[in-house]
Amino acid sequence: MRFVDEFRQPELISKTAEEIRRLAGTDRHYRMMEVCGGHTHAIYRFGLKDILPENIELIHGPGCPVCVLPMGRIDDGLAIAQEPDVIFAAFGDMMRVPGTQGSPLEHKARGMDVRIVYSPSDALKLARVNPDKHVMFFAIGFETTAPSTALTMMRARAEGIHNFSVFCNHVTIVPAIRAILDSPDMRLDAFIGPGHVSTVIGCRPYEWIAQNEHKPIVVSGFEPLDMLQSIVMLLRQLQAGEAKVENQYKRVVPWEGNRAALRAMAEVFQLRPYFEWRGLGFISQSALRINDKYAEFDAEQRFEVPGIRVTDPKAAQCGEVLKGVLKPHQCKLFGRECTPEHPIGALMVSTEGSCAAYHSYEHRKAAMVSLSSIA
Amino acid sequence: MRRVSQLRTPQGSNGKSELDRLSAPANTLADAAPIRFRDPQIEMAHGAGGKASRKLVEGLFAPLLFGAVPGPLGDAAHVNINGTTISITTDSFVVKPLSFPGGSIGELAVNGTVNDLAVSGAKAEALVVTFVLEAGLPTSVLEAEVRAMAKAAQDAGVRIAAGDTKVVEHGKADQMYVTTTGIGRLIHGVTIDPRSVRVGDKILLSGPIGDHGVTILLARGELDLEADLRSDTRSVFPLIEALVKAAGPGIRWMRDPTRGGAATSLNELARDCGLGMVLFEDQIPVRDTVRGACELLGLDPLHIANEGQFLAVVSPEYADAAINALCLAPGGSEAQVIGEVREQPAGTVLVTTLYGGSRIVDMLVGDPLPRIC
Numbered sequence: 095m096r097f098v099d100e101f102r103q104p105e106l107i108s109k110t111a112e113e114i115r116r117l118a119g120t121d122r123h124y125r126m127m128e129v130c131g132g133h134t135h136a137i138y139r140f141g142l143k144d145i146l147p148e149n150i151e152l153i154h155g156p157g158c159p160v161c162v163l164p165m166g167r168i169d170d171g172l173a174i175a176q177e178p179d180v181i182f183a184a185f186g187d188m189m190r191v192p193g194t195q196g197s198p199l200e201h202k203a204r205g206m207d208v209r210i211v212y213s214p215s216d217a218l219k220l221a222r223v224n225p226d227k228h229v230m231f232f233a234i235g236f237e238t239t240a241p242s243t244a245l246t247m248m249r250a251r252a253e254g255i256h257n258f259s260v261f262c263n264h265v266t267i268v269p270a271i272r273a274i275l276d277s278p279d280m281r282l283d284a285f286i287g288p289g290h291v292s293t294v295i296g297c298r299p300y301e302w303i304a305q306n307e308h309k310p311i312v313v314s315g316f317e318p319l320d321m322l323q324s325i326v327m328l329l330r331q332l333q334a335g336e337a338k339v340e341n342q343y344k345r346v347v348p349w350e351g352n353r354a355a356l357r358a359m360a361e362v363f364q365l366r367p368y369f370e371w372r373g374l375g376f377i378s379q380s381a382l383r384i385n386d387k388y389a390e391f392d393a394e395q396r397f398e399v400p401g402i403r404v405t406d407p408k409a410a411q412c413g414e415v416l417k418g419v420l421k422p423h424q425c426k427l428f429g430r431e432c433t434p435e436h437p438i439g440a441l442m443v444s445t446e447g448s449c450a451a452y453h454s455y456e457h458r459k460a461a462m463v464s465l466s467s468i469a
Numbered sequence: 470m471r472r473v474s475q476l477r478t479p480q481g482s483n484g485k486s487e488l489d490r491l492s493a494p495a496n497t498l499a500d501a502a503p504i505r506f507r508d509p510q511i512e513m514a515h516g517a518g519g520k521a522s523r524k525l526v527e528g529l530f531a532p533l534l535f536g537a538v539p540g541p542l543g544d545a546a547h548v549n550i551n552g553t554t555i556s557i558t559t560d561s562f563v564v565k566p567l568s569f570p571g572g573s574i575g576e577l578a579v580n581g582t583v584n585d586l587a588v589s590g591a592k593a594e595a596l597v598v599t600f601v602l603e604a605g606l607p608t609s610v611l612e613a614e615v616r617a618m619a620k621a622a623q624d625a626g627v628r629i630a631a632g633d634t635k636v637v638e639h640g641k642a643d644q645m646y647v648t649t650t651g652i653g654r655l656i657h658g659v660t661i662d663p664r665s666v667r668v669g670d671k672i673l674l675s676g677p678i679g680d681h682g683v684t685i686l687l688a689r690g691e692l693d694l695e696a697d698l699r700s701d702t703r704s705v706f707p708l709i710e711a712l713v714k715a716a717g718p719g720i721r722w723m724r725d726p727t728r729g730g731a732a733t734s735l736n737e738l739a740r741d742c743g744l745g746m747v748l749f750e751d752q753i754p755v756r757d758t759v760r761g762a763c764e765l766l767g768l769d770p771l772h773i774a775n776e777g778q779f780l781a782v783v784s785p786e787y788a789d790a791a792i793n794a795l796c797l798a799p800g801g802s803e804a805q806v807i808g809e810v811r812e813q814p815a816g817t818v819l820v821t822t823l824y825g826g827s828r829i830v831d832m833l834v835g836d837p838l839p840r841i842c
Contacts, residue, residue: 095757095761095764102824107824108824111825140826144826144827145824145825145826190835200510212692318824435524
């Protein structure tokens, strides 16, 4: 398969892993954060930890949009969908994320009209074919998905569709990285920069990390070879005492980003003064709302929104895991009260959530190793 | 409940079978059985063939209907009547859409039950069929499906012996559902038991995985994706017959990995035998179109349903004979040894990559693609 197999070639992977071992040596420990949930998933899926030396520690970042959504927002969205004749449309990732009264799928089992869509334009299609219903699209995602939400609203307006709205939970990546860096308990050496987000925003928005924080960042692709090459690039910078932004994912990410996508976002969205992130708390100017020009498509203006705020279960340590302070299995609930079948936090739901990835791909392996070392 | 528990004669109870126990007064049975199923309501995932399905069967159906948590759950039950053992199984079909490239609900309904019997080491002899029809279903649609059933039954050499029809109000079902129940005769020379699996055994797969599930997904037209792909629905009996002839004494276990995919079937085996199933990723046959769709949608081909493939665990000395026999049989040319049984990681399925990475593959959790069969 083109654009996939080239980046999974065993010989090249072995060679690159060898280069990493050579560069990393043994005399110091490296803590690198992969910001993006897609990278977290790839690390587990391809078993990359098995081929990295022990002194390279990968810390999972906050880049899983489902995971950083506070439970109250899910409750708010589901509350709107309780209104008569409302269809709740969302990406499949959202479907099993728990609200206080259950996930969207559980609401569906109880009779709510919940639909899985693969893109916001599919939600608009639903509105077209169900003129007597109102379709509310539960929008999530970083700058990766925000442009398609924006374009969908632009199209809805152009077509004069009135039974369509968006419950906007789009967030922006840079303030989240800033919050991580401001957190005193984090000691990071470098960042594996988000790939998909950067196709939209480009590489410039990360320059302050290199300049002000003196941490190298390499925007990376998602195949095994991409990620290993990015680690090589980071190690080279660290050893040379450099801190700059580099782009490993050039085949997809333009340095200046995607201007058309940025224009669409600017047309429809404006920054919220602040927004609550699960685990990270309120972060100023970290999320998007729909601007007044598109108010008729803003579910928050069109419907009564309860504005529910829910504190996470006390024992759940989603915040610490999201910030990379704790590894998934160090949370008190991991694998006991909180499992992929009965998730308490969204990190255990999304395939990009570090807990789900760790649970399905890793933790029994860890258990196995510790057992065999006893025997 | 598709997976029927093996109804065995429990040792040390005067040869009284579990069937006899089933005929005991229901209240004593129910009182004695611990109900461990605590989910407050039924979700789609309970029918997806993965973890939730297993919990429902083991935690509610088995204790109430069989009186105890049974041994390993197979695809069919073996029942002894007057000294003759027959194999029996049942399967319901609710696939949407009714027809898709490569097959349709009628064909699935016949082949699905024939295959459940086949991987249990039995040749299907007769089926009974139940139709649940939605008022308003065009007769032409029904007729096409009945014709498809007749043809599939003829091809598989199985008689459709009886049936039943129910009609529900418009809007209370989605066009039509079909249930088939089959009985079969045990094939001589093969015993299927997950507890007979040993370290060093080879894991065989009859052909590429994921064709059925991805075909259905694309046939729904919800994704703007097109691919030249057909469901793999077929009777696997001829392949199993060839396998048994060549390697019968070496066959330990077989399963057709339908809902939940190969990962779920192998996880069940790993749990039942307490050993590790180690798969070699580069040996698992997956068509490029299926891989491509899975890459795009974030699915694992090992979790995607199949309707015309089966997995087998064969002792190492019979592995070559088994693969040769499968490859020579019509429709078996893509059969592969995809892994082997190891002591560790116990109770787990581990996939290893060519470059030395590895990952645990769990049972399907949730339901990425509802109503695929």
